[in-house]
Amino acid sequence: MLIEFYQPMQARLTLRILVVAIAFSFSLQELLAQSEKRLFDSNEVLELDMSISLKKLRVETNDSTFMTQDISVNEEGTWETYPFEIRTRGNFRLKNCYYPPTRIRMAKDDAKGSIFQGTRKLKLVLPCAKGKNSGNYVGKEYLAYKMYELVTDYYFRTRLVKMKLTNLDDKKGEQEELLGFVIEDDDDVAQRFDAEISEKKIPPNIMEDTATVIHDFYQMMIGNTDWSGLYQHNQKVMIVGQKTIYPLAYDFDMCGLVNPPYAQVNSAVPISKVTERLYRGFCRDESLFQYVRQHFLDKESELMGLIDQYQDLYTSADLKAMKSFVSEFFVMLKSDKLFKDRIVSSCRNLDGSYSF
Incomplete structure (x- = not known):
């Protein structure tokens, strides 16, 4: 009788321990997920650094063709370099601007554990022209996106960026600092x-x-x-x-x-x-x-x-x-x-x- 009583009790204890362990596991996963910062969780300016041939970008990419491009990102004071793909997009600005409008994307495995996890595809907006005041227009367009958030629930999320850009076509090799912003991908909005x-x-x-x-x-x-x-x-x-x-x-x-x-x-x-x-x-x-x-x-x-x-x-x-x-x-x-x-x-x- 003692053995018969002990075995069901042991089974109940084992089951209870298993339930607690599963609950703890889910709670831990949820806590970790909450602690992981994502790209649009912050309104702070995101610092980026990229060296690229703008001429090659224009010639070798289009709506369906990307080229590989490393971009360094400052995440809370630490610079990390990620392998992105980049291509040109748009019509008017693509034809008329010095800095072409672009799309960037990252492979799922490369984005895992970074601020780009879940937001691997983005539009990147930079000034149209070179010049001292060219960033003002980017700032005003960014404002237009933020104002739209105040009147509707249905919008693309955005985040300001400060881009350190070196155009490899420039013989001087001078680095420029540009104001820009990234825009959430269509599919990510739909997923929300x-x-x-x-x-x-x-x-x-x-x-x-x-x-x-x-x-x-x-x-x-x-x-x-x-x-x-x-x-x-x-x-x-x-x-x-x-x-x-x-x-x-x-x-x-x-x-x-x-x-x-x-x-x-x-x-x-x-x-x-x-x-x-x-x-x-x-x-x-x-x-x-x-x-x-x-x-x-x-x-x-x-x-x-x-x-x-x-x-x-x-x-x-x-x-x-x-x-x-x-x-x-x-x-x-x-x-x-x-x-x-x-x-x-x-x-x-x-x-x-x-x-x-």
């Missing part, structure tokens, strides 16, 4: 929402109405016409739950808020410069327009405060000009007449034409 990115052209009128109108108001606020909901130009489309569709905006460099020397107005719109505003959203029920109007008015002080918060990224003249430019948008929102004339009565019809 347990969603997928659609490659199909989806009419804006069937996208989630509130998020879409918020997007359209924001594009008007920053004076951006370099986008299209109809053709998904500078806009990705994310599908959540197989039927709820959200717009994801990116590439704000051509907007009036940034106002770079190379800025051009979309040829399909009836304005002549990027610092003019035009509502490019489609017509919706006026009650929705009024809801989003109030949403932006509630965010006014935070949006204006963000311009001040990042003032080290641009000149005092830029700061003053941007505050004045954004203030004009809120003057319009606060006027019933201007709001009706500029948005409610000027929205686009389903065929893309304007109501005015």
Whole structure:
């Protein structure tokens, strides 16, 4: 009887120890996962160092072809060098800028245990031109991404970088220090929402109405016409739950808020410069327009405060000009007449034409 009693007790103790061990293992894994810092967990400027031939980058890469490139990263005071792949991307800036816009990616095994784990694919934005003030425009575009985070839940995460770049084509071999930022990959955004990115052209009128109108108001606020909901130009489309569709905006460099020397107005719109505003959203029920109007008015002080918060990224003249430019948008929102004339009565019809 004693033996019979002891054996079940021993089995119960063994089972209990096993359960505790499993629970401890999961808790330890969770603790380790929480302690591992990821790229977008910090707002601190990320320091990078890269030596590259810009000529080779342009000639040997394209939308589907990468080349290998080591990039050194300062992680909490320690420099680590990682093997990345890099390629050119984009159209206008690729043709017209000294520093081409790029994509970088890292193999899964190389990213393991680093801040790039889970964010192995990124867009890298650097200044367009060489010059003392070229970084100001990067700073202002970064601001546009951060302001967008204040008005919507559906956005690309970004992080500022300070890039020490040596162009191997330069005979002097001088190292330049450039302000830039990295942008989260499409698939990583979708993973955050347990969603997928659609490659199909989806009419804006069937996208989630509130998020879409918020997007359209924001594009008007920053004076951006370099986008299209109809053709998904500078806009990705994310599908959540197989039927709820959200717009994801990116590439704000051509907007009036940034106002770079190379800025051009979309040829399909009836304005002549990027610092003019035009509502490019489609017509919706006026009650929705009024809801989003109030949403932006509630965010006014935070949006204006963000311009001040990042003032080290641009000149005092830029700061003053941007505050004045954004203030004009809120003057319009606060006027019933201007709001009706500029948005409610000027929205686009389903065929893309304007109501005015």
